[in-house]
Amino acid sequence: KIIFTNLKAGKADVEFVPGGQYYIKGLKKFSLADGRPTEELEGSLWNLLDLAVSNDGKYIAGGGGDWGKTELKVWEAATGKLVKEFEGHYAEVTSVVFSADSRLLFSGSSDSQIKIWDLAEKKELATLVSMEEMGNDYVVVTPSGLFDGTPKGIKTILHYTAGLEVIDLEQLKERYYEPGLLRKILGYSNEPLRDVQQLGEVKLYPAVNLKLDKTTGKLNVDLSNRGGGIGRTVIYINGKEVVSDARGGSANPDALTYQVNYNLKNHPYLLSDTMNEVTVKVYNKEGYLVSKGFKVGYRSDASATPAERPSLYILAVGVSDYTNTGIDLKYPSKDAINMEQTLSLGAKRLFGTSKTTSWLLTTESNQSSLQPTRKNIISIFDSIARRAKSTDVLVVYLSGHGINWGGANGDFYYLTKEAYSASVEAYNDPAIRKTATISGAELVELIKKIPALKQVLMIDACASGKAIDNMMAKRDISSGTLKALDRMKDRAGMHIITGCAADAVSYEASRYGQGVLTYSIIESIRGAALRNNRFIDI
Structure with a gap:
């Protein structure tokens, strides 16, 4: 049944107020009974382009304007009173929509931004930017x-x-x-x-001037304070951190100038007979802003390090049985065994048997030296550091429990066999952390000692106090853990594969008889996802 037909073409769409007796057209309220205007919304809005009504019927939002003026307003639906005029876009607002719970307002604009507004607090929460040519990429x-x-x-x-x-x-x-x-x-x-x-x-980081004596290998870094002070000075060789702060302990962060000296000669990270990339990054005094990398090339003496075929070093660790059986997991030991077998098999074909060395530490081992204790894990890292060269490849696999200790700016901690709890609070005592965990910072330092420039770290570990025998045991990864892993990646110059994307979950799934991450990696290496004669290259 047609009630009325006097809706004329005009500004914005028609919006019906939920549970009400009227609809919104332009900046006017119309009666659903007879289609007559009953009230105008307070104020004006230039070039109205879109209207929206919240699901609870309390608010009306309108967007418009042009390149010279941006318009975004919210009114009370019942009274037509202007609640708030939001500012922040740089071009006309072309679309407005409320969240399903009527808590948030989203506004889209020709400035390629989507803004999120809190209606209760009447303030901007965030801006999301995504450009058409960038596909699904975005930043918030x-x-x-x-x-x-x-x-x-x-x-x-x-x-x-x-x-x-x-x-x-x-x-x-x-x-x-x-x-x-x-x-x-x-x-x-x-x-x-x-x-x-x-x-x-x-507050800017200092100005940087690099001078490299290519004969002696001495690198001079001249720093000039630009108002933000002189903070940590980090040096990388071929993308791998060499020293976390080359200033030394006596540096004055408020000095007008400062010089850092570092000797590159015969450094184990250098590749022989090729141009090595040396990068310097400097922080401001407060440590929240770092410079882009200042780079210089350095060719190592070819005769100092004779070229030879690379070796592959594999360390696979899986902890299923902990000191406290209440936090035991089903699959980490099995995952580590399968991963070591798969990687070793492929590596021996590619690198050769004599050039492939692997260590497998699991709670299923009958040898005490191959149990996944903190001491044994660190000992193997040290052993690899004594043997490896810059041309070699390192693969580390860790499976089991992990926690993020220290809050949002804390660090990731991998729990070794000695662990008795998966609760973060249980590790407030530093002595306990030193006996039953390996922190992300420690992993970085252990890996930094290993000259191999091609490195992969696979972590299927997350905070979980329970393991469900059937179907799935969720293992959440916090944003603090992800941030800690990101720091590890940047410092060690390595590729990191984890069991979860941001704020997602990994699962121990009985359907596969092992962790999903491990299952996926092994199946990919074996060729389940490879077609048309493609292969995985290391």
């Missing part, structure tokens, strides 16, 4: 400076400026990177947002 930032996004989005979509200096988001990772940020804002994660210092005027 909060007014305080927290950010997250896809790796490509973080690198390319958004940047800040400080004078003539361009600051990429990656340079602010130390303080402002927040994995799972969008899920937290939307209420799909129970983790709270970190309270960080508002990102205001950026």
Whole structure:
């Protein structure tokens, strides 16, 4: 049955108010009984382009404007009273929509931004930027400076400026990177947002001037304070951290100038008879902003390190049985065994039997030296460090429990066989952490001692106090853990494969008889996902 037909073409769509007796057209309320206008919304809105009504019927939102003016307003549906005029877009607002629970307002604009607004607090929560040419890549930032996004989005979509200096988001990772940020804002994660210092005027890192004596291998780094002080000075060779702070302990962060000296001659990370990339990154005094990499090439003496075929070193660790049987897991030991067998089989064909060395540490082993204790794991890392060269390959696999201790800015801790609890609170005592865990920072230092430049770390470990015999045992990875793993990746210059994407879950699934991550990797290596004569190259 047609009630009335006097809806004329005009600005924005018609929006019906849930449970009400009227609809919204333009900035007017019309009676559903006779189609007559009953009330106008307070104020005006230039070039109305979109309207929306919240699901609870309390609010009306309108967007519009043009390139010279942006318009985004919210009214009370019952009274037509203007509640808030939101500001933040740089172009016309082309779309508005409320969240299903009527808690949030989303606004899209021709400036390629989607903004998220809190209706109760009447403030901006975040901005999401995604450009058509970037496909599914995006970045999301909060007014305080927290950010997250896809790796490509973080690198390319958004940047800040400080004078003539361009600051990429990656340079602010130390303080402002927040994995799972969008899920937290939307209420799909129970983790709270970190309270960080508002990102205001950026205090720049020092100016950097590199001088390299290619005969002696001496690298001089001249630093000039630009107002932000002189912070940590990190040196990398071929993408791998050599020293976490080359300044020394007596450096004055407020000095106007400072010089760092480092000798590259015969360093174990250098590749012989080729151009090596030496990179220097410098932080500001507060440590939240790091420079882009300043790079210089250095060719090592070919006669000093004769070229030879590379070797592969494999360390596979799986902990199923802990000191406290209440936190035992079903598959980590089996996963480690299968992973070591698969990698060794393929490596011996590629590198040769004499060039492939593997260690398998599981709780199923009958030898005490091959039990996955903290002491045994560290001992094997030290053994590899004594044998490996820069041309070699290192693969480390860890399966079992892990925790993120120290809060949002804490570190990842892999629980060794000695662990008696998977609860974070149980590790507040540093003595316990030193006897039953290996931290991410320790892993970085252990791996840094190993000259091999091609490195892969696979971690199927997360915080979980229970293992469900049937079907699935969820193992959540916190954003703090992901941030700790990201720091490990950047410092050690290695590839890291984990059991979860940001804020997702990994599962122990009885359907496969092992962890899903391990199952997926092994099946891929064996060829389940390979077609048309393709192969995996190391």
